[in-house]
Amino acid sequence: MAGRTAPTARRTRLGAELRKLRERAGLTTTQAADLLGTSPGQLSNMEVARFGVSPERVRVAAQAYSCTDQALIEALAAMTGDRRRGWWEEYREILPPKLLDLAEIEHHGTSLHAAHSIHVPGLLQTVDHSREIYRQAVPEMSPPQIEHRVSYRVKRQAVLYREGAVPYRALIHEAALRMRFGGPGVARRQLQHLLDLGERSHVSIKVIPFSATDYPGSGQSVYYVRGPVPALDTTQLDQSHGPVFIDSEAQLAQYRLLLERLDTAALPPKESLDLVHAIAQEL
Incomplete structure (x- = not known):
């Protein structure tokens, strides 16, 4: 060995x-x-x-x-094969190891499912929106640190554009759509980006409106990456100290149920994109 x-x-x-x-x-x-x-x-x-x-x-x-x-x-x-170094390895001495782990897990996933309440999911963020999020991070990041994070996030987004891209589903609360990170111009371009991505056949964007009477999960952000079999699925949760990965069978089942309930509370894809368009028109 x-x-x-x-x-x-x-x-x-x-x-x-x-x-x-x-x-x-x-x-x-x-x-x-x-x-x-x-x-x-x-x-x-x-x-x-x-x-x-x-x-x-x-x-x-x-x-x-x-x-x-x-x-x-x-x-x-x-999982024993393909010993090649992934693109994320270039950030090995620059970013926290857990972020590299996220990129690797994502790269090998068979489908991706995100639920966010305050932020647009990272894979759907524009460069300007992402940069503004990191600019407001606590503790404060230096300009080089911000640019490393932004470039890393942009490279992660390649999973949505590569040949044979896997299905990606996003559940976004209306609150996240109305946040104006970077000002109206940045916010407007971010919403247009969501509308453009929502037209892709493998991308599904659903919005949970303020009018929804059910919102399970207490607003926590959840990112569920499916593996080749259910036992190899992974849930990633955002914490202030970085991403946390969960892979126990009982907890995976819990988060699958949570995402199903959130999906039920969300508007259908067409109505969701109509709401995104309406919010963009208000800016």
Whole structure:
């Protein structure tokens, strides 16, 4: 096994999922290592992503752990491939590691679903809008830090424009649409950008109006990235100290339900874009 000094989010998740399979099988590290013909130390390093793992090793481990979910096994085996460095690695010494993890998780997602109450989702922000958001950050960022964040966000947005782009759904509260970050001109261009993106076949933008009588979730921002199988989904929550990732089955189910309820509270796509247009006309 090859050593890894900076395991990626994808490799870290693979190790965590292998650990879950072992624990569900009721095996200790020593017992599992004996079944796999390795040492407990090597197995532990594999589970915390210090060592790489081959597709064959994943399949052998799954068999030893009595896992019969073939779709999950093959999805885990696929996570061992493609060792190329993603574009986000150029920010390795510049931005917090969690932001790089977000870009990697997003890059490999099979669908993306965001819900925001005060801000337009990052993937839908214009450069000027994004720059203004970072300018108002607490603690204050230096001009170079702001530009690094903006360029990183713009590069993340490539997932919406690349060939074979995956479905993207955004639930945005009307409050976010009426925030005038940067002044009327910046706000107007941001709303027009939403209207343009809403015309793309793989992008769905729905607005939860002020008139909605239901608004579950207490206004928290939620970003749900679907993996190749439900067990490999990831929820990302925004916190003041940075993004937080959630991947436990019970919590994933909770956030899927939350997004479904928010979706029910939102206007249909056509009416949502009409509301965006109406707000833009007021500026």
